[in-house]
Amino acid sequence: MAAAPSPRTTSSVPIQLGDRSYDILIASGLLQDPHAWAGMAASTQAIIVTNTTVGPLYAARLAQSLKSRHATVHIVSLPDGEAHKTWLVLNGIFDALLENACDRKTVLYALGGGVVGDMTGFAAASYMRGVPFVQVPTTLLAQVDSSVGGKTAINHPLGKNMIGAFYQPLRVVCDLDTLDTLPAREFSAGLAEVIKYGPIFDMAFFDWLEANMDGLLARDKALVAHAVRRSCEIKAQVVGQDEREAGLRAILNFGHTFGHAIEAGMGYGAWLHGEAVGCGMVMAIRLSMRLGLVDAVFVDRVTALIRRAGLPAVGPALGASRYLELMRVDKKAEAGEIRFVVIDSPGRAVVRGAPDALVGEVIDESCRA
Amino acid sequence: MAAAPSPRTTSSVPIQLGDRSYDILIASGLLQDPHAWAGMAASTQAIIVTNTTVGPLYAARLAQSLKSRHATVHIVSLPDGEAHKTWLVLNGIFDALLENACDRKTVLYALGGGVVGDMTGFAAASYMRGVPFVQVPTTLLAQVDSSVGGKTAINHPLGKNMIGAFYQPLRVVCDLDTLDTLPAREFSAGLAEVIKYGPIFDMAFFDWLEANMDGLLARDKALVAHAVRRSCEIKAQVVGQDEREAGLRAILNFGHTFGHAIEAGMGYGAWLHGEAVGCGMVMAIRLSMRLGLVDAVFVDRVTALIRRAGLPAVGPALGASRYLELMRVDKKAEAGEIRFVVIDSPGRAVVRGAPDALVGEVIDESCRA
Numbered sequence: 001m002a003a004a005p006s007p008r009t010t011s012s013v014p015i016q017l018g019d020r021s022y023d024i025l026i027a028s029g030l031l032q033d034p035h036a037w038a039g040m041a042a043s044t045q046a047i048i049v050t051n052t053t054v055g056p057l058y059a060a061r062l063a064q065s066l067k068s069r070h071a072t073v074h075i076v077s078l079p080d081g082e083a084h085k086t087w088l089v090l091n092g093i094f095d096a097l098l099e100n101a102c103d104r105k106t107v108l109y110a111l112g113g114g115v116v117g118d119m120t121g122f123a124a125a126s127y128m129r130g131v132p133f134v135q136v137p138t139t140l141l142a143q144v145d146s147s148v149g150g151k152t153a154i155n156h157p158l159g160k161n162m163i164g165a166f167y168q169p170l171r172v173v174c175d176l177d178t179l180d181t182l183p184a185r186e187f188s189a190g191l192a193e194v195i196k197y198g199p200i201f202d203m204a205f206f207d208w209l210e211a212n213m214d215g216l217l218a219r220d221k222a223l224v225a226h227a228v229r230r231s232c233e234i235k236a237q238v239v240g241q242d243e244r245e246a247g248l249r250a251i252l253n254f255g256h257t258f259g260h261a262i263e264a265g266m267g268y269g270a271w272l273h274g275e276a277v278g279c280g281m282v283m284a285i286r287l288s289m290r291l292g293l294v295d296a297v298f299v300d301r302v303t304a305l306i307r308r309a310g311l312p313a314v315g316p317a318l319g320a321s322r323y324l325e326l327m328r329v330d331k332k333a334e335a336g337e338i339r340f341v342v343i344d345s346p347g348r349a350v351v352r353g354a355p356d357a358l359v360g361e362v363i364d365e366s367c368r369a
Numbered sequence: 370m371a372a373a374p375s376p377r378t379t380s381s382v383p384i385q386l387g388d389r390s391y392d393i394l395i396a397s398g399l400l401q402d403p404h405a406w407a408g409m410a411a412s413t414q415a416i417i418v419t420n421t422t423v424g425p426l427y428a429a430r431l432a433q434s435l436k437s438r439h440a441t442v443h444i445v446s447l448p449d450g451e452a453h454k455t456w457l458v459l460n461g462i463f464d465a466l467l468e469n470a471c472d473r474k475t476v477l478y479a480l481g482g483g484v485v486g487d488m489t490g491f492a493a494a495s496y497m498r499g500v501p502f503v504q505v506p507t508t509l510l511a512q513v514d515s516s517v518g519g520k521t522a523i524n525h526p527l528g529k530n531m532i533g534a535f536y537q538p539l540r541v542v543c544d545l546d547t548l549d550t551l552p553a554r555e556f557s558a559g560l561a562e563v564i565k566y567g568p569i570f571d572m573a574f575f576d577w578l579e580a581n582m583d584g585l586l587a588r589d590k591a592l593v594a595h596a597v598r599r600s601c602e603i604k605a606q607v608v609g610q611d612e613r614e615a616g617l618r619a620i621l622n623f624g625h626t627f628g629h630a631i632e633a634g635m636g637y638g639a640w641l642h643g644e645a646v647g648c649g650m651v652m653a654i655r656l657s658m659r660l661g662l663v664d665a666v667f668v669d670r671v672t673a674l675i676r677r678a679g680l681p682a683v684g685p686a687l688g689a690s691r692y693l694e695l696m697r698v699d700k701k702a703e704a705g706e707i708r709f710v711v712i713d714s715p716g717r718a719v720v721r722g723a724p725d726a727l728v729g730e731v732i733d734e735s736c737r738a
Contacts, residue, residue: 024722044704045704085455087460091456094525094531095527098525098527098528098531098698099527101697101698101702101705103700103702103703103704103705104700104703105703105704125534126495126532126533126534127531127532128531128533128700129520129521129522129533129534129535129613130534130535130613131528131701151498152498153498156463156467158464158467158468159467161498162463162467162496162497163463163495163496164495164497164498165494165495165498165499165534166498166499243496244499275581328470329467329470330496331472331473333470333472333495334472334473334474335413335414335474336470336472
């Protein structure tokens with residue numbers, strides 16, 4: 001019990017949501033560890049949904065590990081990338097489920113990053129009005145953010161994540177070893193969502209990130225294990241209080257209103273989601289300063305850490321009016337008013353509106369002409 | 370309080386589902402009655418989803434009635450019929466929502482029959498991960514069955530209602546006047562779901578239906594009001610105990626396993642859903658007899674009432690093996706075993722399997738060669 005934490009020791013972070021409660025397991029080597037699946041309902045059939053990048057690396061290992069739980073394990077491989085988070089690709093999962101006569105007890109395993117998790121989750125939410133699913137995130141971004149909390153969705157040509165469901169997994173299994181094969185650019189994108197938890201919730205964690213950013217970028221397993229665990233703890237605490245984003249949960253979208261505009265404006269996939277969020281956080285923290293909530297020292301500190309993580313701090317020059325147009329269809333907008341997550345004071349976020357002119361100035365100063 | 374019930378007096382049937390509870394209102398003239406919408410959250414925008422048959426008759430009346438609640442009321446008209454319960458048509462609703470920059474508070478009104486209700490409900494469940502919706506059913510089938518209980522879905526080429534959600538409306542508003550324009554064939558189809566409630570739950574109601582079938586077919590408003598109210602009461606009682614069909618709720622699928630095979634085998638839309646259910650109930654009651662649960666007198670009694678309602682009691686000759694193949698992908702099937710709702714004793718239903726050979730004999734004797 002008093003042993004020093006190591007990446008080999010499994011951390012378990014509970015998400016408390018009544019009869020939809022579940023655990024996030026975090027450790028090295030979980031994919032091939034039968035204990036990772038213990039206690040979940042077994043079923044005749046299972047489907048691993050993955051993509052063409054992650055599948056060749058890890059799908060066979062997962063399928064082997066699941067053999068004792070399911071008589072048949074199918075593998076469905078989706079094209080890789082945000083640009084494929086569409087109905088057409090989602091429907092490929094339904095085709096596989098129906099062609100294999102999968103019943104209501106069939107378990108779906110989402111093996112991949114945020115796109116695979118979002119699509120598999122929505123497929124599980126919708127197939128026969130709901131079948132069980134397990135998140136097996138293989139990117140840093142998915143491990144610290146998108147696999148936790150039950151948000152699932154696909155994109156619509158007119159907006160990101162516009163069609164989806166709140167649908168909780170049975171479990172989230174984060175095998176830290178899968179991060180070994182993650183390209184540097186995607187690792188940095190994941191760090192954006194890690195850094196996010198500092199300004200909105202926990203400045204002590206932000207201090208720790210500043211002290212350990214070099215080690216994290218070198219993928220020191222113990223440091224990565226701590227970053228994933230602490231991120232999941234914060235997300236669990238927020239989601240446990242507000243599953244369906246009636247209030248508090250919206251703070252997790254810090255940087256996302258600007259970020260979604262960058263993603264949509266550049267075409268899905270041109271910027272990674274985490275890159276857009278990183279740059280979006282720079283804009284959101286500047287907006288917070290212009291609203292008189294934080295000072296320039298804090299803005300510089302957040303911006304510096306985002307840059308150190310290898311993330312872009314300068315936005316694409318789409319023009320302020322295009323940004324505003326794209327942000328008006330954000331899900332947080334109400335009756336045409338854009339809602340921004342801003343930092344009220346370091347470690348505390350609030351959601352509020354802001355005058356278009358002020359937002360435009362922030363965009364102009366944050367984008368390279 | 371002691372006044373005799375009249376179709377002008379609004380009946381209110383509560384569905385008790387904790388924080389998802391709502392009322393079914395039943396009366397003539399509700400479409401133009403502002404009280405029908407009282408107490409629901411107002412919002413800037415609303416969308417009436419209807420179809421090309423019902424829209425011209427009632428959409429303007431509903432839009433007028435909603436003007437005090439919503440600054441803007443859009444109307445989206447879908448093609449009419451089960452064959453259009455597809456992703457492509459569903460996506461038309463999402464297009465309209467996004468093109469009009471509809472936010473999370475936008476209310477969707479489903480004005481039409483089961484297809485409109487199922488699609489609007491699934492659109493509401495999925496748009497921005499869930500927006501409020503109201504069922505305004507205009508067919509007998511939708512008023513007594515499909516609009517109540519929160520089942521929403523679209524069809525997949527490989528199976529009916531395979532993609533959907535459990536998602537409860539804010540309210541169900543049944544205006545009995547809308548049944549005036551319902552074609553006789555569709556009125557009979559609705560009676561199938563009314564008759565269903567007798568054998569599975571309430572033989573006193575079945576007796577009443579036998580005594581009043583002529584008056585119902587003549588659309589006597591007081592009789593129709595009673596049939597709708599009693600059907601909704603029974604459905605409310607069953608759904609209140611088992612919202613997500615973990616057990617009891619499955620009895621509402623009496624006749625539906627055979628019926629879905631007829632619908633799929635003939636191509637969606639060739640048989641109306643209620644016609645397929647009527648014929649499916651004849652098969653299911655015969656199966657119940659072959660399983661030794663009910664006697665021939667009861668089989669004849671149920672079959673006779675189904676015929677009197679103007680419903681087909683003889684199935685299409687698809688061949689027993691085709692029926693079995695289609696039924697194996699039914700949502701109630703588990704690991705390839707087909708689950709049938711059978712009558713255990715008059716007024717009581719159970720879900721169980723049956724040998725293929727026995728089922729095949731029932732199909733053969735129930736279909737015209």
